[in-house]
Amino acid sequence: MEVFRSLKEYYWRERKLLVLAIVFLLSSTALGLVYPLLLRYLIDDVIMKGQFEKVLGLAVLMISVVAVKASFSFAFGHFGGLAGNRIAFNLRNALYRKLQNLSFSYYDKAKTGDLMSRVTGDLETFRHFMGYELPHMFNFCASILFGSAVMFTISWKLTLFVLASMPLLIYLAVRFQSRVQPALRSIRTSVSQLTAVVQENISGVRTVKAFGREPYEIDKFARQSESYKDISVKTGYILSNYIPVMEWTVNLSVVILMGAGGYLVLNNALTLGELVAFFSLVWYIIGPLWHTGHHINIYAQSKTSAERVSEVLHHYVQIKDKADAKPMPAGSVEGRIRFEDVTFAYDGKTPALAHIDIDVRPGTAIGILGGTGSGKSTIIQLLMRAYDVTQGRIMLDGNDIRDLRLEDLRREMAFVFQETFLFSSTIRNNIAYGIGDVSMDEIISAAKLVQAHDFIMELPEGYDTVVGERGLGLSGGQKQRIAIARALIKRPKLLILDDATSAVDMETEHAIQMGLSSLQDCTVIIIAHRISSLQHADEIIVLDEGRIAERGTHRELLNRHGRYAETYRIQHEDNAPKKPEAEERRLVYHE
Numbered sequence: 001m002e003v004f005r006s007l008k009e010y011y012w013r014e015r016k017l018l019v020l021a022i023v024f025l026l027s028s029t030a031l032g033l034v035y036p037l038l039l040r041y042l043i044d045d046v047i048m049k050g051q052f053e054k055v056l057g058l059a060v061l062m063i064s065v066v067a068v069k070a071s072f073s074f075a076f077g078h079f080g081g082l083a084g085n086r087i088a089f090n091l092r093n094a095l096y097r098k099l100q101n102l103s104f105s106y107y108d109k110a111k112t113g114d115l116m117s118r119v120t121g122d123l124e125t126f127r128h129f130m131g132y133e134l135p136h137m138f139n140f141c142a143s144i145l146f147g148s149a150v151m152f153t154i155s156w157k158l159t160l161f162v163l164a165s166m167p168l169l170i171y172l173a174v175r176f177q178s179r180v181q182p183a184l185r186s187i188r189t190s191v192s193q194l195t196a197v198v199q200e201n202i203s204g205v206r207t208v209k210a211f212g213r214e215p216y217e218i219d220k221f222a223r224q225s226e227s228y229k230d231i232s233v234k235t236g237y238i239l240s241n242y243i244p245v246m247e248w249t250v251n252l253s254v255v256i257l258m259g260a261g262g263y264l265v266l267n268n269a270l271t272l273g274e275l276v277a278f279f280s281l282v283w284y285i286i287g288p289l290w291h292t293g294h295h296i297n298i299y300a301q302s303k304t305s306a307e308r309v310s311e312v313l314h315h316y317v318q319i320k321d322k323a324d325a326k327p328m329p330a331g332s333v334e335g336r337i338r339f340e341d342v343t344f345a346y347d348g349k350t351p352a353l354a355h356i357d358i359d360v361r362p363g364t365a366i367g368i369l370g371g372t373g374s375g376k377s378t379i380i381q382l383l384m385r386a387y388d389v390t391q392g393r394i395m396l397d398g399n400d401i402r403d404l405r406l407e408d409l410r411r412e413m414a415f416v417f418q419e420t421f422l423f424s425s426t427i428r429n430n431i432a433y434g435i436g437d438v439s440m441d442e443i444i445s446a447a448k449l450v451q452a453h454d455f456i457m458e459l460p461e462g463y464d465t466v467v468g469e470r471g472l473g474l475s476g477g478q479k480q481r482i483a484i485a486r487a488l489i490k491r492p493k494l495l496i497l498d499d500a501t502s503a504v505d506m507e508t509e510h511a512i513q514m515g516l517s518s519l520q521d522c523t524v525i526i527i528a529h530r531i532s533s534l535q536h537a538d539e540i541i542v543l544d545e546g547r548i549a550e551r552g553t554h555r556e557l558l559n560r561h562g563r564y565a566e567t568y569r570i571q572h573e574d575n576a577p578k579k580p581e582a583e584e585r586r587l588v589y590h591e
């Protein structure tokens with residue numbers, strides 16, 4: 001119950017609809033009890049006494065009862081559906097809002113398929129439970145209660161007889177439930193594994209094809225699919241066992257009841273009408289009992305789904321605004337960044353960065369160079385407060401960034417990440433993504449700054465060309481240029497480029513750098529593997545295993561003959577022999 005309580009704020013506001021649904025369902029059930037009573041009257045008082053003139057009136061009454069019962073059922077369906085859908089709506093939006101606010105550390109561990117199934121499948125199970133199953137659980141109790149009450153008024157002896165068979169039916173239902181539930185759980189696990197295989201295969205289809213692993217993937221899917229089939233067959237077997245056993249037990253009870261009832265009628269202890277009415281009423285008790293297993297099952301499933309939804313909704317958000325977070329009005333930021341003795345470990349133990357001191361003056365550029373895993377990207381993750389530092393502090397214009405509002409902090413920054421992500425939308429929308437109101441001229445001038453305008457104009461629909469999921473259909477360099485344009489159009493105070501030009505050729509990179517240098521009052525942080533990308537920076541920092549190994553300008557670092565100079569030599573040597581070849585090719589091309 002605790003888990004249902006944790007979701008109260010999402011369903012409690014729909015309580016009126018829920019109560020209406022329950023009331024109409026119970027009313028419909030209660031009205032159903034009139035049938036057996038009318039039947040008894042028809043047999044005992046109309047047929048047996050030969051008062052056939054009453055038949056028409058009775059028929060009209062029955063039709064009226066049927067009509068009212070049908071309208072109650074409709075009202076139950078309507079209000080139940082409305083309640084379930086509104087609750088699902090509240091939860092869905094809250095979940096999505098939460099997904100936007102969860103910290104990066106949550107996504108480090110989360111699985112996409114699992115999160116998707118919480119937002120869709122689990123929510124759907126909970127919706128069905130609240131709008132349909134919950135009223136039916138109330139109805140389950142009411143049906144047994146109302147049914148036995150009316151049966152008692154007809155024959156207390158037969159009623160006790162019926163109630164005596166209840167424990168056996170409940171035992172059978174619970175036993176079935178304990179066998180079928182693990183099987184259903186395995187089916188759910190198997191389905192989600194199957195989905196994960198398909199999802200991964202579609203996302204990685206290029207790698208699969210490039211390595212010729214289609215047969216292996218088909219085999220992997222077939223194995224998963226077979227396990228799903230086996231579990232489904234096993235569950236089907238349990239179900240097909242249960243139904244005949246339950247049917248046999250129920251019918252046996254009914255036959256015995258018929259014998260006992262017949263005996264009472266023969267001894268004038270019961271009228272024929274009462275016996276017939278009794279047999280109709282008996283299903284008011286047996287019917288719900290028959291479905292006990294189903295109800296327990298649905299309840300258990302809904303509880304699991306509610307737990308999975310609640311887990312996301314109540315997950316602690318580590319990175320958030322302090323209660324007294326300092327506002328930073330737009331336009332008031334200068335862009336001075338200081339890392340003061342910053343140490344950070346993703347796992348809280350092994351530092352990815354240790355004792356980092358950096359001071360970036362407004363309007364200057366800083367370059368960060370270092371080997372793979374040296375901590376370059378971690379610096380910008382900390383700057384955007386994807387994580388909080390373990391030790392030390394990061395200052396923006398003299399304020400610890402933990403004291404600022406996240407929204408204000410990120411508003412002043414524009415990032416171009418190592419992995420370019422484009423939305424499946426038009427190029428125009430992708431460039432304009434970061435800001436609400438932007439003119440076409442601004443979009444075009446941002447695209448021109450990053451040398452993207454010409455290739456965009458060559459696309460079939462120009463700026464209105466829709467790019468595929470994650471930018472499929474564009475080259476790596478084209479995607480990077482659109483991503484840089486998206487950052488520039490924000491006119492940020494801080495521009496952070498994480499290996500943002502790695503996929504463009506040197507000539508285009510040079511042109512982009514020229515474009516960037518025209519940005520005024522913008523502090524730029526450039527992370528790169530290529531020295532050519534950051535050699536013009538005011539200061540270059542060389543990282544090694546999370547520590548600053550060297551720092552200075554390009555010239556100073558070359559003169560130091562250290563790690564930077566060595567990297568320069570290697571990159572320069574790599575390029576040197578290629579130069580004549582490249583020129584040769586260009587000559588051939590122009591001939």
Ligand SMILES: Nc1ncnc2c1ncn2[C@@H]1O[C@H](COP(=O)(O)OP(=O)(O)OP(=O)(O)O)[C@@H](O)[C@H]1O
Nearest residue numbers: 108346347352370371372373374375376377378379
């Ligand atoms: N989300 C994360 N969770 C745990 N460890 C991480 C995470 N991201 C990075 N690391 C670890 O932190 C260290 C620094 O990683 P970082 O991404 O900053 O390196 P990098 O210099 O940007 O590397 P590259 O040039 O390959 O992008 C590495 O050892 C890496 O394995």
